[in-house]
Amino acid sequence: MPMSLSQLSIFDFPNFSPAANISSGARTEAESLSIGLGFQVKSNPHPSGGKYLEANAQGSQAGGIFSGVSGYYDLGLGYFDESDGSAYMEILVNGAVAAAFEWDDPSGTAIVTAAARREYVISDLELHHGDVIEIRGASDGGEPLRTDYLDLSEGTPLETAQSFDVEAESLHILSGFAVVRNGAASGSQVLQHGSSTVARASYTMEESGTFDLTINYFDETDGVSELWVSVNGREIDRFDWDGTSGSALANSASKAARLLAGLELRAGDVIELAGHGDGGEPLRIDSLSFEAKGAVDPEPVSPPDIWYEDGDYVVVALNDGHGGVHGSGDRHSHRGDL
Known part of the structure; x- marks a missing residue:
C-alpha cells in the first residue's frame, strides 16, 4: 500500500523554500540539504560523506526538492542513534508528515561511532516531481540530532490514466x-x-x-x-x-x-x-x-488526534473533524496514571 500522509507536525517553523535537489536512485548527503533553521554542518569520520547535520537549536529544519520521476519510493534516513538522549525526527512531504519517530535505541554508543549508525525506512512513499521533502527534529540530552543522509530507491512509476x-x-x-x-x-x-x-x-x-x-x-x-x-x-x-x-x-x-x-x-x-x-x-x-x-488528486485525509511527551507532560491536539485540530499545546501531567 502506498504511504498515506496524515500526521500533523509538532513544529511551527517559518515558511521554507529549499533549493537543494533530492534525486531518486541516489544518496543525498544531509549536509547538502538546504537548512531552514537550527541545523549546522559538522565533520566526522563516521558519516557516509565525512559530514552530517547537527542540531544547534531547540528545533531544526532542512530539506530539498524531489527531482525524480513521479512514483512510489522507499526513503531511508541515515542517522546516529546515541545512547545519551532520545531525539525526535519527522519526515515530511509538502508539509504533511510521512513518518515521525524517536531516536531511543539504547544499544548504541554515547558518541558518534559506527555502532550508533541507524537507518529509518519509509516504504512505498508516493512522490511527485517537485515535491518538497523535509526533515524536522528536536535534539535531546547529549543526542544533538546527528543526521547523515537520505536514500531514495528506484521507484515504481505512477500509473497514468488511459482513455x-x-x-x-x-x-x-x-x-x-x-x-x-x-x-x-x-x-x-x-x-x-x-x-x-x-x-x-x-x-x-x-x-x-x-x-x-x-x-x-x-x-x-x-x-x-x-x-x-x-x-x-x-x-x-x-x-x-x-x-x-x-x-x-x-x-x-x-x-x-x-x-x-x-x-x-x-x-x-x-x-x-x-x-x-x-x-x-x-x-x-x-x-x-x-x-x-x-491523475486524480489524492483523497483528503482527516488529521488524527495526536500527542507527544514533553518532559513530565503530555501535549495533546484533538482532531475537530474538519481538517484542523483543537487543544494543541494543552499540557497534561503524566505523573502517575493518566
Whole structure:
C-alpha cells in the first residue's frame, strides 16, 4: 500500500523554500540539504560523506526538492542513534508528515561511532516531481540530532490514466433496460428502456484518474426522454433528450452526445445511469467514452488526534473533524496514571 500522509507536525517553523535537489536512485548527503533553521554542518569520520547535520537549536529544519520521476519510493534516513538522549525526527512531504519517530535505541554508543549508525525506512512513499521533502527534529540530552543522509530507491512509476470506451450493452443492468440490436450503434447494440419502470444500469471504474465522460445516445424527435447520472449514489447530472433536428428513428441522424467534463474518478467508483423513455423515444444508450485528463488528486485525509511527551507532560491536539485540530499545546501531567 502506498504511504498515506496524515500526521500533523509538532513544529511551527517559518515558511521554507529549499533549493537543494533530492534525486531518486541516489544518496543525498544531509549536509547538502538546504537548512531552514537550527541545523549546522559538522565533520566526522563516521558519516557516509565525512559530514552530517547537527542540531544547534531547540528545533531544526532542512530539506530539498524531489527531482525524480513521479512514483512510489522507499526513503531511508541515515542517522546516529546515541545512547545519551532520545531525539525526535519527522519526515515530511509538502508539509504533511510521512513518518515521525524517536531516536531511543539504547544499544548504541554515547558518541558518534559506527555502532550508533541507524537507518529509518519509509516504504512505498508516493512522490511527485517537485515535491518538497523535509526533515524536522528536536535534539535531546547529549543526542544533538546527528543526521547523515537520505536514500531514495528506484521507484515504481505512477500509473497514468488511459482513455477508453465502454459499450452500453456491457453495463450491469439493474432494472428496466434490455440489450437491443441496432446497426447504427457503435457495437451494433444499444441499451434500451423496455418497461414502465425506471431503467437503471451501472459501470464500476477499474482505474483512477480525471476524465471527460461522454454519454453517446440516440435523441429521437418523437419523445422527450430523461436520463440522470450518479457517482457512488450522488447525482451529478440530469438532462432531457429533447432534440428536434434529428430523426424519429434511432439512426445516424439522431445520434447525440452529453459531455460531463473533469470527473475525478477512482477505481471502484460506481457510475449509474438511470432514466425513462417517452413517447416513441425509449431511451437508447449507445456507449460511454472516458477521455483521460490526468491523475486524480489524492483523497483528503482527516488529521488524527495526536500527542507527544514533553518532559513530565503530555501535549495533546484533538482532531475537530474538519481538517484542523483543537487543544494543541494543552499540557497534561503524566505523573502517575493518566
